[in-house]
Amino acid sequence: MAYRLVQLELSQPIPAIPLAPEEDGVGLVARHEGRLVGFRMLPRPAGEGLSAEAVRAVCDAEFALPLAAIRARQTLADRWDLAPASPAPSLSIAICTKDRAARLARLLRSLEAVRGGSSFAGLEILVVDNAPSDESTREAVEAFPDVRYLREPKAGLDFARNAALAAATGDLLAFLDDDVVVDAGWLGGLLRAWRACPNAGGFTGLVLPFRLDTEAQVAFESRGGFGRGFAPFEFRTERHGPLHPVGAGVLGAGCNMCFDRRLLLSLGGFDEALDTGAPLPGGGDLDIFYRVLRAGRTMRYEPAYAVYHEHRETLPQLTRQYWTWGLGFMAFLEKARRTDPELRPRHAAMLWWWMFDRLGAIGRSALKGRGQALGFAWAEFKGGLQGMVGEYDRSRRRVQRIREQAA
Amino acid sequence: MTNAPWRILDIDLAEGPRDVAADGSPHLLVLWWRSLPIGTLALARSELPFSAAQLADAAAPMLADQALARTTARYAGEDGAPQEPAGLDAAMSLDVLGQLDAVAPAPPPCADRLSVIVCTRDRPQQLAACLDSLATQAALPGQVVVVDNSGGGSAREICARPGVTYLHEPAPGLSRARNAGLAAARGDLLAFTDDDVELAPSWTQEVVRAFDDVSVDAVTGLVLPARLDTPAQRAFEIDLGGFTSRHFPIRFDSRFLEVTRHMGPQVWRIGAGANMAFRRSVFARLGGFDERLGAGASGCSEDSEFWYRILAAGGVCLYEPRAVVRHHHRSDWQGLRRQLRAYMAGHVAALVAQADRYGHRGNIRRIFRQLPVYFARKAMQAVQNLQGWRLRLLWAEVVGWAIGLTYLLRPRWRRIGRGSRSRSASPAATAEVRHA
Numbered sequence: 001m002a003y004r005l006v007q008l009e010l011s012q013p014i015p016a017i018p019l020a021p022e023e024d025g026v027g028l029v030a031r032h033e034g035r036l037v038g039f040r041m042l043p044r045p046a047g048e049g050l051s052a053e054a055v056r057a058v059c060d061a062e063f064a065l066p067l068a069a070i071r072a073r074q075t076l077a078d079r080w081d082l083a084p085a086s087p088a089p090s091l092s093i094a095i096c097t098k099d100r101a102a103r104l105a106r107l108l109r110s111l112e113a114v115r116g117g118s119s120f121a122g123l124e125i126l127v128v129d130n131a132p133s134d135e136s137t138r139e140a141v142e143a144f145p146d147v148r149y150l151r152e153p154k155a156g157l158d159f160a161r162n163a164a165l166a167a168a169t170g171d172l173l174a175f176l177d178d179d180v181v182v183d184a185g186w187l188g189g190l191l192r193a194w195r196a197c198p199n200a201g202g203f204t205g206l207v208l209p210f211r212l213d214t215e216a217q218v219a220f221e222s223r224g225g226f227g228r229g230f231a232p233f234e235f236r237t238e239r240h241g242p243l244h245p246v247g248a249g250v251l252g253a254g255c256n257m258c259f260d261r262r263l264l265l266s267l268g269g270f271d272e273a274l275d276t277g278a279p280l281p282g283g284g285d286l287d288i289f290y291r292v293l294r295a296g297r298t299m300r301y302e303p304a305y306a307v308y309h310e311h312r313e314t315l316p317q318l319t320r321q322y323w324t325w326g327l328g329f330m331a332f333l334e335k336a337r338r339t340d341p342e343l344r345p346r347h348a349a350m351l352w353w354w355m356f357d358r359l360g361a362i363g364r365s366a367l368k369g370r371g372q373a374l375g376f377a378w379a380e381f382k383g384g385l386q387g388m389v390g391e392y393d394r395s396r397r398r399v400q401r402i403r404e405q406a407a
Numbered sequence: 408m409t410n411a412p413w414r415i416l417d418i419d420l421a422e423g424p425r426d427v428a429a430d431g432s433p434h435l436l437v438l439w440w441r442s443l444p445i446g447t448l449a450l451a452r453s454e455l456p457f458s459a460a461q462l463a464d465a466a467a468p469m470l471a472d473q474a475l476a477r478t479t480a481r482y483a484g485e486d487g488a489p490q491e492p493a494g495l496d497a498a499m500s501l502d503v504l505g506q507l508d509a510v511a512p513a514p515p516p517c518a519d520r521l522s523v524i525v526c527t528r529d530r531p532q533q534l535a536a537c538l539d540s541l542a543t544q545a546a547l548p549g550q551v552v553v554v555d556n557s558g559g560g561s562a563r564e565i566c567a568r569p570g571v572t573y574l575h576e577p578a579p580g581l582s583r584a585r586n587a588g589l590a591a592a593r594g595d596l597l598a599f600t601d602d603d604v605e606l607a608p609s610w611t612q613e614v615v616r617a618f619d620d621v622s623v624d625a626v627t628g629l630v631l632p633a634r635l636d637t638p639a640q641r642a643f644e645i646d647l648g649g650f651t652s653r654h655f656p657i658r659f660d661s662r663f664l665e666v667t668r669h670m671g672p673q674v675w676r677i678g679a680g681a682n683m684a685f686r687r688s689v690f691a692r693l694g695g696f697d698e699r700l701g702a703g704a705s706g707c708s709e710d711s712e713f714w715y716r717i718l719a720a721g722g723v724c725l726y727e728p729r730a731v732v733r734h735h736h737r738s739d740w741q742g743l744r745r746q747l748r749a750y751m752a753g754h755v756a757a758l759v760a761q762a763d764r765y766g767h768r769g770n771i772r773r774i775f776r777q778l779p780v781y782f783a784r785k786a787m788q789a790v791q792n793l794q795g796w797r798l799r800l801l802w803a804e805v806v807g808w809a810i811g812l813t814y815l816l817r818p819r820w821r822r823i824g825r826g827s828r829s830r831s832a833s834p835a836a837t838a839e840v841r842h843a
Contacts, residue, residue: 010495032499061492065468068475068498073467075504080424082460196460232464234454243792298453349793356791 003027003041003212003221010037010067014056018049026050027212027221030063035070036185036306038063038230039208041222066230084195090122091190092170092261096152096160097127097178098277101136103310108144110181118187121171124148128164131155154406156277156399158270158284165269168261172203177255180307181210189304190258197234201297202259202289204252205305206230216318217311219372225311226253230303235293245293246336246343246350249329254285256307259292267291273396274331280395282328283335290336294343315372322376323383329354330387331395338392358384411452413635420445420466421511424459435635435644438466441511442609443477444629444728445469446654449645469654471498474506476655483663487676488653518546518611521684522594526584527602528556528703531565533735534602538571546612549594556584556703562602581680581701582709589690598684599710600732605633607731614684617727624722625685625714627678628730629654639743640736642796650679650734657726664718671758671773672715677724680710682732693720697760699820706753706807715761740796747800748807755811763821774815778808 003025006017010032017026024046030037040062044050050058076082093111097104104127115123125147129137131154141149152163161175174190176182183189186205193203207226212218221227228250235244235251254275264270267288275284292299312318333354337347358381365373414432418425419439427434427450434455436448446469450457475493478501484490523541527534534553541551552572555562556579566573576587589597598614600606610628617626630650635641643649664672693716701709714724737743755774762770782805789797814820 010499014495056495060494064493064495064498065472065475067495068471068493068501068503069468071498071501072471072474072503073463075502076420076463076467076470077460079504080459080463082424082463196458196464231468234461296453352793353791 001215001218003218005029005209005212007031008055008059009033010059010063014052014059016049016052017055019044019047021047023047025212025218027209028055028058029208030059032067032070034184036183036206036230036304037066037070039227041218043222086198088119088121088191089171089194090169091118091120091172091174091187091258092124092126092164092168093174093176094126094128094161094164094168095176095178096130096157096164097137098130098155098160099133099137100178101140104137104178105140105143107176107178107181108141108147112144114182114184114187119191120187122169124168124170126150126164126167128152128160130157130160154272154402156272156402157275157281158272159402161275161284162269162272165261165264170261172258173261173264174258175254175256176307177309179210179310180207180255183208183306183308185304186306189302189306193232193300193302193305196232196302197298197300199297200234200260200300201263201292201295202257202299203305204228204258204289204299204301205256205307206303207253207256207307207309210308210310212311214313216313216315219315219376220311220318220321223373223376226255226309228252228301228303232300232302235289235299235301243346243350243353245290246333246346247353248289248293248299249286251289251299251301254288255309256305257285257288258305259288260297263292263295263297264288267295271335273392273399274328274335276395276399279398280327280331280391282324283332284328286329286332287335290332294340319375319379322380326358326380326383326385327387327391328383330384331392334388334392354384410638412637413449413641415632415635418462420462420470421508425462426459427455427457427462429455435632436462437631438469440470440473440507442513442613442729443473443507443511444631444654444731445473447631470507471501471503473655474501474503477510478506481655481657483657483659483676485666485673487657487659487663487673489657513545513609514612514616516546516612518544518615519549520594521548521596521598521611521615522550522552522592523548523598523600523611524552524554524585524588524592525600525602526554526556526581526588527562528579528584529561530602531561534562535565536605537600537602538565538568540606540608540610542568542570543608544606544611545608546615548598548611550592552588552591554584554588556581580698580703582696582698582704584703585701585709586695586698589687589695592687595687596684597687597690599680601681601734603735604630604681604732605735607733610730610732613727613730617725617730618684618686620725622723623686623725624689624717625677625683625724626730627651627684627724627726628682628732629728630679630682631731631733633733633735634738635736637738638796639740640738642800643736643743646797647800649736650681651726651728653726654728656728659714659718659724659726661718661721664715667769668767669769669772670777671770672718672761672767674711674715674718675708675754677711677714678726679734680707681734682730683710684730689717689722693717699823700753700757700760702749702753704753705756705811705814706749706751708750708753708757712757712760715757716764719765740799744800744803748803748810751804751807752810753807755808756814759811759814759821774808774812782808 005027008030026042028040129151152160209221361377415435417437434450481489553566554574560575576584632644667673696709758770
C-alpha cells in the first residue's frame with residue numbers, strides 16, 4: 001500500500017497522474033503560484049492513475065473556492081493598502097534531535113533553501129543535540145554554515161527545548177522536530193501569521209505528509225494525520241467550546257510551533273516531566289499551548305507555515321504513537337488539574353468528553369468491523385487510562401533522577 | 408458562555424480597512440460589501456481588538472464565495488446547499504472585488520408594485536418598531552396592510568398612521584391572518600413580515616428587484632438577529648443556526664424537490680416566513696396558506712408548506728439574502744423552548760399535510776426516521792459537551808414532535824387538507840377594513 005505524493009501547480013496545465021502497479025492512491029498537494037491551496041487523499045485501484053480530466057474534476061471541486069479566497073485576500077490587501085507597518089521581528093529556529101543525523105541534515109537543507117528569502121529582522125538556527133550516543137549529529141551540523149550547535153546531556157525533549165530557550169536570542173522562537181522538512185513558504189507563512197496577529201503568544205502551522213510509502217503512513221494520513229486544514233484560525237474563544245483552553249490540541253502539533261520567546265521565558269519554559277521520550281513521549285506541546293493561552297495570549301494557526309512530516313513507517317510504530325497520544329494527553333490533563341485549580345470543572349469536562357469520544361470511536365470501529373481502526377482507538381484509550389494512574393508523578397521522579405545524575 | 412450582552416456591529420468592507428476595538432463585550436460582526444451581506448463573524452471578548460489584517464483573513468473566503476455566487480446562479484441540492492463546484496477557471500480568472508463592485512449598487516428606489524402584509528398578535532411595541540422601519544424604507548411600498556390577529560384588536564391604535572391599512576382578524580391563526588391580508592392587498596407583489604421584525608432600509612426595493620427574474624414565483628431573504636442580549640437569543644442564533652445562515656442567492660426548483668423527496672423535501676431551508684414575498688398570481692393558482700398550519704394552529708411551517716406547493720407545481724423560489732430583516736429572537740429560555748416546541752409540532756403537522764396532499768412518503772419517513780436520529784445525535788453531542796441547556800431545548804423539540812404525531816391520528820384534520828388543494832384565499836368574513 002502506497003500513495004504517490006504529487007505537487008500540483010494550479011496555474012500550469014493540469015497533468016494526468018500515472019500510478020506504478022504497487023501504488024493505490026494519490027496524495028495531492030495543490031499550490032497556486034507557489035502558495036499552498038489544499039491537500040487531498042485520493043484512493044485508487046492499484047496502478048490505475050488519474051487522467052488529466054479526472055485530476056481537473058478534483059481540482060474544480062476541492063481547490064477552486066480556496067484558490068478564489070487566496071486571490072481575494074491578496075486583492076483586498078492591495079485595495080486596503082495593508083502594507084506591513086511595524087518592522088519584522090527576529091527569529092530563532094530550534095531543532096531538537098537525538099541520533100538522527102541523516103534526517104537532521106535533510107531538514108537543515110530545506111531550511112538552507114528558504115532562509116535566503118527571509119524577511120525577518122534576524123535569523124538564527126540552533127540544533128540541540130540531546131544526550132547523543134555519538135558525534136554524528138555534530139558532524140552533520142558542521143556541514144552547514146551559520147547553524148549553532150548545542151549539546152543537552154539530560155535526555156528528554158523538553159530538556160532540549162529549554163536549552164534552546166536559554167540560548168536563543170530572537171523575538172520569536174520556532175521549534176521543529178527532526179523528522180520534518182519545511183515547505184518553501186514556511187518562513188513567509190510564519191511572518192504572515194505574526195503580521196495578522198502580532199500579539200499572539202504562539203503560532204502553529206500545517207503538517208503535511210513527507211511521504212506515503214507504507215500502509216501505516218497512508219493509514220495515519222487518511223485518518224486525518226496532523227492536518228488542521230487550510231484556513232487560518234485563532235484559538236482563544238468560547239467558540240472552541242466549553243473545553244477551552246484545555247482542548248488546545250486542535251491547534252496543531254509540537255513538530256511545528258513557534259512562540260514569543262519572552263513569554264516562554266516568563267512562563268518558565270517547557271515542563272521537563274513531559275515529552276521525556278520513553279516512557280512518556282508526549283504532552284509537552286499541549287501543556288505549553290495551555291499555559292500560553294492561560295497567560296491571556298492567543299495562539300494562531302496558519303496553513304502557509306507548513307512542514308512535511310515523516311509519519312511512522314510501520315503499523316506497530318503507529319499504534320504506539322496513538323498510545324503515546326493518550327498517555328501524553330492524560331499526563332498533561334493531570335498536571336493541569338493539579339496546577340490550575342481554577343479551571344478544574346473544565347478539566348473534568350474534558351476528561352468526560354475524551355472518554356465519550358474515545359469509547360465512541362472504539363464502539364464505532366468495533367461495530368463496523370474495522371480491526372485496524374479499533375486497534376488504534378484502543379491503543380489511545382489504553383494510553384489514556386495509563387496516563388490517569390500516576391504517570392505524571394512517575395515521570396516527575398524519573399526526570400528528577402536525570403537532573404541529579406547530570407548535576 | 409458568558410452572560411454579557413453581545414454587540415452587533417455592521418461593517419462595510421468596501422469602505423476600506425477597519426480595526427474593531429475592544430469595548431468589553433463580545434461582538435457579532437455583520438460584514439457587507441455595500442448592499443451585499445457577505446457573512447457574519449462571532450468574536451469573543453478575548454478576540455478583540457480585531458485588526459484589519461485579521462478581518463481581511465476572515466472576510467476573504469466570504470468575498471470569494473459571494474463573487475462566485477453572483478457570477479453563476481446556484482441551485483439547491485440535497486441539503487439546500489449548491490452542489491455544483493465553482494470550477495478552477497472561474498476561481499483563477501475572477502476579479503473578486505471587481506465583480507462585487509459591479510453587482511453591489513442598490514436597485515432603483517421604487518416599490519409601488521409591492522404590498523407589505525404584517526401580521527401581528529398582541530405585540531404593540533414591537534409592531535410599532537416594525538412599522539417605523541417600513542416608514543423609513545428608501546422605497547416606500549405601494550401599500551402596507553397590518554392584520555391584527557388579537558382578540559381585542561390591540562394593534563388598532565398603533566396602526567393609526569398614514570399609509571397603513573388596518574384589518575382585524577380575530578379568529579386565531581397566522582395562516583388565517585395572512586390569507587386575510589392577501590385578500591386585502593392590491594399590489595402584484597406581496598411581501599410578508601412579522602411584528603417582531605425590523606426591516607433594513609433597502610428591503611422593499613431588494614424584494615422588488617429579486618422579482619426582475621420572471622421565472623421567480625417566491626422570494627425569501629436573510630434574517631439577521633436584531634439583538635443578542637441574552638443566552639437564549641445567542642443559543643438560537645449561534646448554536647441552533649438562526650433562521651437563515653447563507654449569504655449567497657440560491658434557486659430552489661422542482662429538481663430540489665426531486666432530490667430530497669425520499670427523505671422529505673427540505674423546504675424549510677428555503678427561508679423564513681418573517682421575510683418572504685410572492686407574486687400575487689401564485690395564490691390564484693395554488694390557493695392561500697393552509698389554515699391548519701402556522702402559529703395559532705399547529706405551530707408553524709405554513710410558509711414552507713406553501714413553498715412546497717410552488718415547487719411541486721414547477722415553480723421557482725429564490726433565496727436572495729440582499730433582502731434583509733432583523734428579527735427579535737425570544738429573550739428567555741422559556742420562550743425559546745415554547746418556540747422550538749411549536750416549530751417542531753408545526754413541522755411534523757406540515758409533513759403530514761404534505762404527504763397527504765401529494766402522496767410523497769418521504770415526509771412520513773422524515774417523521775419516523777430522520778427526526779428521531781436527529782434527536783439522538785443531538786442528545787449525544789449535548790451529553791458529551793455537558794450542555795444541559797441544549798438537552799432542555801431538545802426535550803422541547805421532542806415534545807413538539809410528539810404533539811405533531813397526533814395529527815397523524817386525526818382523520819378529519821387530514822381530510823380537510825386533501826379537500827383544500829384548490830381552495831383559494833377568501834377574505835375573512837369578520838375582517839374589518841379601515842383606511843387610516
